[in-house]
Amino acid sequence: MTAVARIGIPARLSALEGADPRVALADGLLQAIVALTEADGVAVEVIGPDDADLARFDGFVLPGGGDVDPALYGGDQDAPVYDVNPEQDAFDLRVLEHARAAEAPVLAVCRGLQVVNVALGGTLHEDLAATDDAHRIAAGDGAGEEGLFAWHEVAVAPGDPLADAYGTDRPVVASAHHQGLRDLGRGLEVVATSDDGLVEAVRATEGSWLLGVQWHPEVARPASADAGDDRRSVPFELLRAAVAERLALADAGR
Structure with missing residues (x-):
């Protein structure tokens, strides 16, 4: 990069206020995103x-x-939803609207993906029915952060940059969600699904670079798991590359 790239992350307001214990990890997740993105x-x-x-x-x-x-x-x-916060919704939507207008790359994670889909006219499953794929761990299972995430494979479209970057079209990812994409928003294409058919990743087909993933790439594999080649930071690497390309084009145009 020929200049310092600045990446903005909208704060999780309920986590700051301590409004709901189920989002108590939000600040920790933000710090993990910061560490993996820098x-x-x-x-x-x-x-x-x-x-x-x-x-x-x-x-x-x-x-x-x-x-x-x-x-x-x-x-x-x-529907059984939790921690609904109109101020958070408005904040995230404003950031997304600015990013799209400014043609700034966007990486959307879990709720972030759902915000993108809703902003573009899509809908959500308010509360996912149980399937053979676990998308979250039941309350009380496990201990610490390891007990909050379900680990499962997703099927990435062969040849998509996600598959190329992971080195496989079946990466194992960390899930912790009870909602998901139902009707796809305008200008989005599905690039990964779980085996039960749930949308796991999308990218924008128009405008600037945008990648949304339903999983949490900031989360490390549990020590008890066979971690293999830890490539969880792939979405952040792709974001960095998109930002670098944007800055290079800006430099070339000066």
Whole structure:
């Protein structure tokens, strides 16, 4: 990179307020994203909802968090959702709207993917039915962070940059969600699914670079698992590459 790239991450407001114990890890997840995203020539900043100066960022990460308000996509408002926060929804949507208008690359993680889909006219499964693929660990199972995530394979479209970067079209990923994409938003294509058919990753087919993953790439494999080649940071590496390309094009145009 010929200049320092700045990546912005909207804060998780309920985690800051301590409103719900189920999002208590949100701040820790943000710090993990910061650590995995940072590299030489990259500066990462967690931004607050009152920050109007989004133009200083060259890319964005929309992280996980509580559920998107079903009212935003015509969903069932009596469904079992948690930590719905209109201020968080408005904040994340504003960041996404700015990023798309500014043609800044976006990596959307878990809730972030769902925000992207809703913003582009898509809908969500308010509460996923049980399938043979575990997308979350039941409350009380396991211990510590390892007990909060289910690990399963996803099928990535052969030849997609995700598959190339992982070195396989069947990477093992960390899941912790009870919602998922139902109707796909405008200008998105599915590039990965779980074996039960749930959308696991999308990318934008128009406008600037955007990748959304339903899993948590900031989470390390449990010590008890066969970690193999730990490639969890792949989505962040792809974001860095997209930001570098954006800066290079900007330099060339000067």
